[in-house]
Amino acid sequence: MCIGIVAATKAEIAPFTAAMRNIETEEYSMLKFHKGNYAGIDVIALFCGVCRVNAAIAAQILIDRYQVEQIIVIGVAGAINPDLQIGDTVISSQVAYHDVADEILTQYHPWMESIYFTADPSLVHGISLANADDPSVMTGRIVTGESFIDQEGREEIIERYDPLCVDMETAGVAHVCYANTVPFAAIRSMSDTPHESGSGAFEKYCKTAAEKSVRVLIRYLDTAYR
Structure with a gap:
């Protein structure tokens, strides 16, 4: 088993790569892929850069x-x-995607039955089970777009998709995994909310939220492959 771990920025992947062992780094397409293992599991970890195209690459x-x-x-x-x-x-x-017309995915390649990419049920179950004692971890819908969502556009996203949160990369990865029939899941921790929003909140809480996301991942890896 080899698992790919992707984050948008160095700050988001660093808490995980710090826990890896036997790391070798290779560079392709201007990205650095860190090969190693965590608790005996082979992993490839990297930060891809912000936005869904970088994540898809x-x-x-x-x-x-x-x-x-x-x-x-x-x-x-x-x-x-x-x-x-x-x-x-x-x-x-x-x-x-919250900024792509529905018919782009359903009437054209990859001719999906709906606009939603479904995360792998066994992965989602395993991550959820490993974090069952943490009430701040939940399962739900994530939407992706190319812009930072503050207050403007929030109500339209809620009306159309009713998601728990929004990011700028996950759907890009999900799209590639769908086309390649590779299981995927996402673990996203909140760095800003409707009550504390904007770039200031993001800068203030990004490190703490990134570390929380990695803790949720590590709980899963610590239990799933023992």
């Missing part, structure tokens, strides 16, 4: 060059659901 290389069998996206997100607090963590059940 990373995911395809993980699949083609490293033959990963699963991809897990980690890092931070912005809360859309008003009940979420800073540090609360969402495990993806479904993922969609």
Whole structure:
């Protein structure tokens, strides 16, 4: 088993790579892929850069060059659901683009039956089970777009998709995994909320939220492959 771990920024992947062992680093397409292991599990970890195209490039290389069998996206997100607090963590059940017309995916390649990419049920279950004692970890819908969502656009996203949170990368990875029939899931911790929003909140809470996302991942890895 080899698992790909993807985050958008160095700050989001660093808490995980710090826990890895026997790391070797290779560079392709301007990205640094850190090969190593965690608790005896082979992992390839990297930060891909912000936005879904960067995330898609990373995911395809993980699949083609490293033959990963699963991809897990980690890092931070912005809360859309008003009940979420800073540090609360969402495990993806479904993922969609919030800024792509529905028919782009359903009437054209890859001719999906709906606009939603479904995260791998066994991965989602395993991550959820490993974090069952943490009430701040929940499962729900994540949407992805190319812009930072503050207050503007929030209500439209809620009306169309009713997600728990929004980010800028997960759907890019989900799209690649769908096309390659590779299981995926995402673990996103809240760095900003409807009550504490904007770039200031993101800068203030990004490190804490990133560390929380990695703790949720590590709980899963510590239990799933023992």
